[in-house]
Amino acid sequence: MESGRDCFLRYLLRGTAVSDPQTCLDENDDLRRSLGMAYFLADSHDKQDVLTFVSDTLPLLLRQLQRTTRRERIAFQGQIRGRVDWPATTKARLQNEVNPALYVCRPPLRQDNTPENQLLKFLLEAIDRLIRDLSLDMQNAELWTAVSDTHFPFSQRLAQITFHVRQALGHARLRPVETPEMVTARHLVKARASKTELYGLVAQLYDQYKVVVVDGRWLDLLPIFGRTILLPDPAVPLGDTCIQLAARGFVQARQA
Template sequence: MKRSLTRETLVEETTAELLAYLLNGEINTTALTQSLDYEGLDIRDWDRIKRIHFCLTEDVQDFITALPDRIRRIKTEHQREHVETQGEVRGSIDWSSTLRDWSDTGYADQSRYVCDTPYTEYNIPENRVLKRLLWKIHRTVTTELEDIDYDWRREYWTDEQINQFSRLYKQNVHLNRITDGQRLTVTGQDLTAARRSRLTLYNDAHALYDTFERLHADRFDPDIVELLGETLIAPTSTPRLFELFCVFRITRLLNEYVPGFQLQPIDGDTGALATLKTDDQRIEIYHDATGNLSFHEVLDADDPPEHSAFKRYYDSVFDYRDVLSELTGDKSDPVLYRGRPDVIIEIYETGDTVDQLQSVLIGEIKESEDYQVFKQGLEELLRYRQFATHEGYLIESSDVSVSNLLITNGVQTSGVSDVVTHLNGKDLVLAAENSDQESEWLQNMAGALSTSSVESH
């Protein structure tokens, strides 16, 4: 029986977990943007992520593809305006206004006329909705997506599609007669007019505009959840996808099966991906972040080690600092160690004034069934354990228990360690499907967390 999870399974499982958290507001979207980590996108803004995913949807693709033909039948209104002319007539003469003007000027110039001049009005409600929507899409495609030179982007927007849409938006004679989208304000009456229009162009524009606004407002209605489910995970690399799956599944299992703790809505003020609380304790879950810990050890220039081998390493670090500065002008800290675990779980006792760190779980996640990768992950994990600091080294603190979790995608180990708990990704799938597996997994997790207040269900 294959012990590893396929990419298809990871996409399905991770999407389901993520959308459930988004639906309930139980995940920090600011931290989430770092976890998604799309190739070519350096984004720390959840609103930008949502704009991009809106433009990746099939509905937007279909709307833009059909736009060149539809725009030829754009709706306008024929109106008249009073225009004063000199020696010419434009439209029909408004004799009442003209005679009044002559009388006011003592009939000095009877070559002046007030005319009802016909004109075509493009700034009607339906077109305001259309132009504002196209501005939102055009801005995102040209500023967020166009310069990304990766295959996943071209699967959604080819270079030719972007160029064609940009030319249409900037040069189409009909669109140019509508106020610039950036300066438009769309009202409820405008949206109603677009929704009730007999033209499919405006019905679809209204539907997409409404979808965008609800997505922007984090209103995760069923269709918004479906939209995110179709686009949110797919471009992510498989190793990152596996990390997300593991962190999301750990979070759900802690929420469902550790007595007393419940996931809390995230207000954005914390760097944690998710938070669980009881009346007197709090669990903070971090992905690809150091949380409130530090994994950074700087060498002291005035305190070289006595051992000759360590002394040579010490000297090489300072040599690198000095030579790098001489050759390039760049600065480099003389660092003994710098690291960042894949997952950190911190447990605090909460009080009226001070929250006391009680327990820490440090986790490393490897999307591999290769034994050498397992050993690499184990080595990294134990190094994190030794260098983790929180007001002093955790490993040396009797007040804080430190536990270690290594998750791989298919590696099987036959032994048991008191220091490290090893799980397979498939164990996390089975834990959510089978009550016996739930009990076994939670016993491992409870042991890994090493806190008397967290017991298996």
């Protein structure tokens, strides 16, 4: 039986039956989404891909998550925390039968539920969901990259990504952060303008996610085909079509 690699080489030498890749994707939404999810997760390059982000960048970012500080009036008995609100303290003491040990203070309350952290949590949950939604046929594909001389199972890379993502989602400071229903311009602007420059990489990876997975246009996939190829079993559903598109994309990317 012909392997995915043999099938790919045959299509490189003889050409493919796919005359218009974009039309092929438009006519099969399952194929378009599957390719987008798989190549977003598989993309391997020397700048910023999913695995590099979750294994290298994410641990650093979790140690310096952005916080906001606000102050609320809180009454304390016999102790002072933060600044004392003397007018409120005097009023409270009079209302409590002249209690000299009562202080109304405004301690700094730190919150992690910032737009930057919401964007991060949205992205991590999206990555985790993509891996769970990816078909077993695609998870078991051979992964070939420009940065490695040999192929290895795509499932191996997915397992590494899953480990780091779920570890981060269990982080004590990230758990209380709300996941937005959708990412807005405010999330992205805040991330790019943050004093913590690593948030800029979060915004950058989200942009890649939107372009490759959500939009899923052929021209946006092309740069990835030039450095990353996924070869599923040609005998499985959509396997042969995925290999044809990989061969077509590889040739187009190298000619660009």
